[in-house]
Amino acid sequence: MRVVVAADNAGVELKNAVRDLLRDDERVSEVTDLGVADAEDDRAYPVLGLAAAETIARGEADRGVLVCGTGIGVAISANKVPGVRATVAHDSYSAERSVKSNNCQVITFGARVIGPELAKKIVAEWIGHTFDPDSASAGKVAHITEYEQAHVAC
Numbered sequence: 001m002r003v004v005v006a007a008d009n010a011g012v013e014l015k016n017a018v019r020d021l022l023r024d025d026e027r028v029s030e031v032t033d034l035g036v037a038d039a040e041d042d043r044a045y046p047v048l049g050l051a052a053a054e055t056i057a058r059g060e061a062d063r064g065v066l067v068c069g070t071g072i073g074v075a076i077s078a079n080k081v082p083g084v085r086a087t088v089a090h091d092s093y094s095a096e097r098s099v100k101s102n103n104c105q106v107i108t109f110g111a112r113v114i115g116p117e118l119a120k121k122i123v124a125e126w127i128g129h130t131f132d133p134d135s136a137s138a139g140k141v142a143h144i145t146e147y148e149q150a151h152v153a154c
């Protein structure tokens with residue numbers, strides 16, 4: 001699995017902690033860090049969220065972990081990229097269902113909301129979840145995709 005990570009300066013420390021965890025995980029073949037590298041970089045959350053989501057849309061990464069102050073801004077941004085499904089998930093069950101029910105490729109965290117140890121635990125679990133295209137959830141996700149393909153200019 002190839003994972004892209006990104007954060008604004010509110011989320012950089014948590015992003016770095018998750019990135020290092022992923023780099024040590026044998027289930028992850030590649031971790032791409034799009035920044036920011038430090039809190040001095042004040043690029044706004046949409047810049048990072050959109051860049052990471054576009055990486056997934058281009059097929060250059062399978063999953064993404066995005067961090068901002070709340071996790072909300074990067075989730076909204078990532079969801080604007082056609083084909084990408086992103087959500088904030090600050091608990092284990094939501095993180096699991098974001099993959100199994102919604103086929104989300106992207107999980108987001110708010111560094112001002114969740115601590116690093118819980119976020120890392122959720123990410124370690126989340127990496128192990130997969131979407132079943134034969135599940136009852138698949139048709140529901142397909143409905144969203146069909147809407148997107150009919151209405152969103154690419």
Ligand SMILES: O=C(CO)[C@H](O)COP(=O)(O)O
Pocket residue numbers: 008010011045068069070071072073074
């Ligand atoms: O949390 C954020 C966006 O959802 C971001 O880190 C801070 O945004 P701001 O409150 O607009 O500065």
